[in-house]
Amino acid sequence: MHPAPSVIIFTVFSGLGLGFLAYLGLGVVHPTGLDAFLVFGLAYGFAVLGLLASTFHLGNPQRAFRAFTQWKTSWLSREAWSSVISLLLMAPVALIAIFLGVHSATFGFPAAFLALLTVFCTSMIYAQLKTVPRWNHWTTPALFLTFALTGGAILSGWASAAIALCVVLGVLLIASYALGDGRFAARGSTMETATGLGRIGKVRLFEPPHTGTNYLMREMIHIVGRKHSVKLRTISVIFAALLPALSLLLLPMNIGTIALALAFHLIGAFAARWLFFAEAEHVVGLYYGAR
Amino acid sequence: MTELPPKGKKKLGLVIDLDICVGCHACVTACKGWNTENYGVPLSDMDAYGAEPSGTFLNRVHAFEVQPATGPAQTIHFPKSCLHCEDAPCVTVCPTGASYKRAEDGIVLVNESACIGCGLCAWACPYGARELDQAAGVMKKCTLCVDRIYNENLPEVDRVPACVRTCPAGARHFGDLGDSESAVSQLVAERGGMDLMPELGTKPVNKYLPPRPKDRAPAKPLDPIIADMQTTGLAGWLDRLLEKF
Numbered sequence: 220m221h222p223a224p225s226v227i228i229f230t231v232f233s234g235l236g237l238g239f240l241a242y243l244g245l246g247v248v249h250p251t252g253l254d255a256f257l258v259f260g261l262a263y264g265f266a267v268l269g270l271l272a273s274t275f276h277l278g279n280p281q282r283a284f285r286a287f288t289q290w291k292t293s294w295l296s297r298e299a300w301s302s303v304i305s306l307l308l309m310a311p312v313a314l315i316a317i318f319l320g321v322h323s324a325t326f327g328f329p330a331a332f333l334a335l336l337t338v339f340c341t342s343m344i345y346a347q348l349k350t351v352p353r354w355n356h357w358t359t360p361a362l363f364l365t366f367a368l369t370g371g372a373i374l375s376g377w378a379s380a381a382i383a384l385c386v387v388l389g390v391l392l393i394a395s396y397a398l399g400d401g402r403f404a405a406r407g408s409t410m411e412t413a414t415g416l417g418r419i420g421k422v423r424l425f426e427p428p429h430t431g432t433n434y435l436m437r438e439m440i441h442i443v444g445r446k447h448s449v450k451l452r453t454i455s456v457i458f459a460a461l462l463p464a465l466s467l468l469l470l471p472m473n474i475g476t477i478a479l480a481l482a483f484h485l486i487g488a489f490a491a492r493w494l495f496f497a498e499a500e501h502v503v504g505l506y507y508g509a510r
Numbered sequence: 511m512t513e514l515p516p517k518g519k520k521k522l523g524l525v526i527d528l529d530i531c532v533g534c535h536a537c538v539t540a541c542k543g544w545n546t547e548n549y550g551v552p553l554s555d556m557d558a559y560g561a562e563p564s565g566t567f568l569n570r571v572h573a574f575e576v577q578p579a580t581g582p583a584q585t586i587h588f589p590k591s592c593l594h595c596e597d598a599p600c601v602t603v604c605p606t607g608a609s610y611k612r613a614e615d616g617i618v619l620v621n622e623s624a625c626i627g628c629g630l631c632a633w634a635c636p637y638g639a640r641e642l643d644q645a646a647g648v649m650k651k652c653t654l655c656v657d658r659i660y661n662e663n664l665p666e667v668d669r670v671p672a673c674v675r676t677c678p679a680g681a682r683h684f685g686d687l688g689d690s691e692s693a694v695s696q697l698v699a700e701r702g703g704m705d706l707m708p709e710l711g712t713k714p715v716n717k718y719l720p721p722r723p724k725d726r727a728p729a730k731p732l733d734p735i736i737a738d739m740q741t742t743g744l745a746g747w748l749d750r751l752l753e754k755f
Contacts, residue, residue, distance in 0.1 A: 278627020278647020
């Protein structure tokens with residue numbers, strides 16, 4: 220699949236922001252006054268930046284409000300609802316912390332739950348697709364949620380939780396790479412099933428429908444990004460999980476350490492998310508003799 | 511709404527005969543012609559006269575080579591468009607309700623004025639039947655020429671999809687696949703019509719008729735010439751002469 224920058228920015232930053240908001244809603248960190256203003260501002264900033272980026276790849280973003288209508292069947296619609304409700308519910312938590320100096324569990328707990336639910340809905344947009352076997356697996360929601368929780372824990376400065384989550388994240392990343400590689404074959408779609416011609420013999424593409432490219436090929440058959448797969452997999456595990464854990468373990472806890480751990484984590488998160496798209500193969504590639 | 515409607519009796523669709531298709535692409539051209547001038551926004555082309563032309567098409571003809579266990583390979587021309595699936599995954603993923611399946615005849619359509627162009631339905635389709643128009647930013651797909659098949663302003667013979675009407679070989683058939691008595695259903699029963707990628711559970715309405723099995727061994731056009739060389743003429747003499755050395 221095409222690793223569009225807008226979608227990578229959307230999933231990485233909205234996950235990070237919503238993960239941090241979940242900790243703030245739960246009261247794991249409870250800043251007050253000006254600190255609360257800055258901390259909530261940062262969390263909202265990441266979440267809103269990410270959610271806004273998601274509208275950049277739309278053909279007609281002016282109609283985006285229509286995405287709220289189909290929550291019964293569509294994960295994208297559910298994500299739209301969940302994100303807006305969680306951000307609205309988080310507002311009183313922020314205001315009470317800024318002006319009254321206390322943590323509101325009444326608003327905070329449901330808002331935290333909805334923040335994580337939003338991350339889950341985002342992951343299900345990808346995990347629901349049978350056409351992309353690598354995504355169509357429990358590791359997709361597990362990874363998205365663990366990324367959100369790890370990034371949130373680093374931003375919260377909760378070192379012990381962040382280190383534990385980094386370990387979980389590293390293991391999950393390796394598991395998702397290992398399990399993901401066999402998913403396309405396990406789905407059983409081949410050029411023979413795609414064309415129904417397997418009953419005659421082995422199928423290969425003789426001539427594509429046109430000499431140039433098309434929307435489907437640009438969007439779903441992305442080969443360049445897979446070239447450096449092994450290097451990027453290594454970078455993603457080292458930067459997203461290993462280096463943040465080591466920084467938090469070895470360096471004294473202060474804002475500089477948090478920033479360093481977060482910078483490492485984000486580099487790894489971008490590498491992992493790039494691969495998440497670039498390595499995912501869509502079954503439509505079979506009609507083009509490619510994957 | 512993007513909930514799938516209750517299963518209807520009527521299931522309009524196409525039956526494509528892979529034994530007959532000659533790969534002339536007339537259906538591609540007729541489809542683009544009709545659908546760029548009628549229902550919905552035009553099917554745009556990008557850089558049409560430049561170095562990297564590409565465009566929106568609702569129907570494309572691939573060509574595959576199939577190699578049986580014994581004997582020569584076969585070339586099969588393979589037109590592909592929306593299969594109007596009974597369990598259409600492109601419909602349920604749509605966040606806006608733009609993508610829908612009609613209860614009355616099973617046609618899958620896009621309401622272009624509600625489409626935000628997110629592209630998720632194209633990702634959900636295994637068959638590559640949906641293309642996001644790069645000029646209008648809305649999703650385009652086969653409408654089964656919904657603006658022809660019920661159009662009483664057209665002569666009755668023209669009330670079929672443009673691709674079916676234009677096919678010079680008679681490889682495309684249109685009809686109600688929900689009615690077991692219909693001509694298309696009988697054709698499917700007779701010829702063993704098949705689904706594409708049945709393992710994905712989309713239950714396509716459109717069926718493909720497999721190429722008929724070869725009823726005789728392939729001709730070997732060089733054999734008589736080789737036999738001639740062995741027996742008569744200058745070549746025969748040379749052959750016999752050279753055999754001696």
